[in-house]
Amino acid sequence: MVGRRAYLTNVSTDNRSPLPDRIDSIFKRAREGKALFVNRNVLMPEYVPDRLPFRENQINTIAEVLSPVLHGSKPSNLLLYGKTGTGKTAVARYVLSRLQAELSKGGLTVSYVNTRIAGTEYRVLAEFAHSLGVSIPFTGLSIGEVMGRIFKEIQQKRIHSIFVMDEIDYLVKAYGDGVLYEFTRASDRISPASLSLVGISNDLKFKEELDPRVLSSLGEEETVFPPYTVEELREILRERAMIAFRKGVFSDSAVNLCAAMAGTEHGDARRAVDLIRIAGEVAEREGLQTVDDSCVKRASEKMEHDRVEEALRSLPLQNKIILLAVSRFDTGTNTGEVYLAYNSLSKKIGTEALTQRRVSGILAELDMLGLVEAAVVSKGRRGRTKRIRLLIPQDTFNKTLAEDPTLAATF
DNA sequence: CCTCCACTGGAAACCTAGGCTC
DNA sequence: GAGCCTAGGTTTCCAGTGGAGG
Numbered sequence: 001m002v003g004r005r006a007y008l009t010n011v012s013t014d015n016r017s018p019l020p021d022r023i024d025s026i027f028k029r030a031r032e033g034k035a036l037f038v039n040r041n042v043l044m045p046e047y048v049p050d051r052l053p054f055r056e057n058q059i060n061t062i063a064e065v066l067s068p069v070l071h072g073s074k075p076s077n078l079l080l081y082g083k084t085g086t087g088k089t090a091v092a093r094y095v096l097s098r099l100q101a102e103l104s105k106g107g108l109t110v111s112y113v114n115t116r117i118a119g120t121e122y123r124v125l126a127e128f129a130h131s132l133g134v135s136i137p138f139t140g141l142s143i144g145e146v147m148g149r150i151f152k153e154i155q156q157k158r159i160h161s162i163f164v165m166d167e168i169d170y171l172v173k174a175y176g177d178g179v180l181y182e183f184t185r186a187s188d189r190i191s192p193a194s195l196s197l198v199g200i201s202n203d204l205k206f207k208e209e210l211d212p213r214v215l216s217s218l219g220e221e222e223t224v225f226p227p228y229t230v231e232e233l234r235e236i237l238r239e240r241a242m243i244a245f246r247k248g249v250f251s252d253s254a255v256n257l258c259a260a261m262a263g264t265e266h267g268d269a270r271r272a273v274d275l276i277r278i279a280g281e282v283a284e285r286e287g288l289q290t291v292d293d294s295c296v297k298r299a300s301e302k303m304e305h306d307r308v309e310e311a312l313r314s315l316p317l318q319n320k321i322i323l324l325a326v327s328r329f330d331t332g333t334n335t336g337e338v339y340l341a342y343n344s345l346s347k348k349i350g351t352e353a354l355t356q357r358r359v360s361g362i363l364a365e366l367d368m369l370g371l372v373e374a375a376v377v378s379k380g381r382r383g384r385t386k387r388i389r390l391l392i393p394q395d396t397f398n399k400t401l402a403e404d405p406t407l408a409a410t411f
Numbered sequence: 412c413c414t415c416c417a418c419t420g421g422a423a424a425c426c427t428a429g430g431c432t433c
Numbered sequence: 434g435a436g437c438c439t440a441g442g443t444t445t446c447c448a449g450t451g452g453a454g455g
Contacts, residue, residue, distance in 0.1 A: 119440095119441095120440065121440095122439065122440065137430055137431080138429080138430085138439095138440090139428080139429050139438090139439050141430070141431065141438070142437090142438050143439085145431085145438080145439095335418065336417070336418075354442095354444090355443075355444060355445080356418090357420085357443090357444070357445080358442085358443060358444075360418080360419070360420080361420085361443095364419095364420090376419070376451090377451085378418095378450075378451035378452050378453085379417080379451090379452080379453075380451075380453025380454065381414085381415065381416060381453050381454055381455085382417070383415085383416035383418050384416075384417055384418050384449095384452085385416095385417060385418050385419080386418085386419080
């Protein structure tokens with residue numbers, strides 16, 4: 001409140017602030033400079049292209065598996081496997097949208113939920129329910145109750161429903177396969193309506209964690225998506241760049257570099273497409289006429305930088321304090337030392353300190369986010385602990401955490 | 412080869428904040 | 434309003450452990 005008032009006062013009294021002039025010059029440059037992009041949308045993550053090169057086999061298989069719905073019978077459940085950025089989601093969306101277009105008179109609902117983004121079992125089901133038009137409170141119902149409402153809706157409306165669960169491996173790892181079991185079991189008793197599952201998994205070994213009954217039902221049909229080769233990536237990128245940019249803006253060598261950089265990261269097409277978009281944005285911002293190799297390199301650095309900053313910013317307060325405690329040891333440290341430093345920081349800030357068990361757990365979470373390296377090491381007589389090291393550049397770290405008013409006092 | 416440190420990490424219980432049904 | 438349910442974060446308890454040093 002105080003902060004906002006101070007800000008408003010500042011703006012209203014200082015009309016000659018340099019801000020408007022800078023905006024003018026940005027606008028002027030944007031108006032005068034030739035836009036590099038013709039169609040930026042085709043480089044957005046949610047864009048589904050009309051043509052998915054090198055995925056014809058997968059498209060045909062999935063179309064075949066799902067086609068029974070066209071004459072009113074239940075399609076088999078389907079599992080799609082492959083690493084990130086191999087086109088699983090795009091292919092699934094593509095085939096399903098074609099299927100829906102084919103069945104324009106309705107009778108088919110397609111629901112798509114990313115289970116990792118939804119977060120919990122309950123929220124996955126709630127999102128599915130919402131997409132069927134059933135309203136579910138964000139808490140308060142049992143899982144069984146939500147399931148019951150979903151099945152009731154499908155049965156009453158006599159619809160065929162296809163439920164796509166992206167990153168299904170996440171759900172199974174975190175919550176087990178109970179929900180999947182219920183789904184596969186229930187599909188018999190809702191006839192003549194039907195429910196088919198399409199599971200998308202990044203993890204090839206995820207099947208091992210499934211109950212055999214679930215596996216035999218869910219894995220009726222399977223399609224594997226191999227990583228794109230560098231040549232395939234190059235082809236895909238060239239095609240996209242051609243639509244996205246004005247002619248001659250994006251150099252061939254920059255396309256090749258994007259393909260090579262993403263190719264070394266297991267053929268991840270999503271990352272490759274992000275890379276050309278951001279390289280274009282970098283060039284645009286700098287007022288360049290073409291996008292060359294150096295723009296791609298800067299784009300790659302920017303992506304990494306943004307990822308880290310975003311991860312830092314969205315951290316809960318306690319995790320930030322723990323990170324701050326880690327940063328006090330520039331040569332690396334261990335759990336015990338971090339805990340002591342964390343305790344004194346908490347006292348200084350005036351927050352209740354968590355237990356060491358919890359701090360240990362949070363350190364493991366920070367390790368997963370790539371903000372910290374926490375490897376379990378044994379020091380013989382001196383026990384077993386985590387060797388902890390901050391992985392973020394100090395300046396990025398300080399700049400981002402200093403934004404948090406509760407932490408400002410510790411800098 | 413054995414001991415023993417400084418934890419790790421699993422499991423269960425607890426807490427808060429919410430909603431539903433009767 | 435009681436009694437049930439949920440999520441999600443946390444605490445409590447404790448068995449387990451890799452390996453340096455005796």
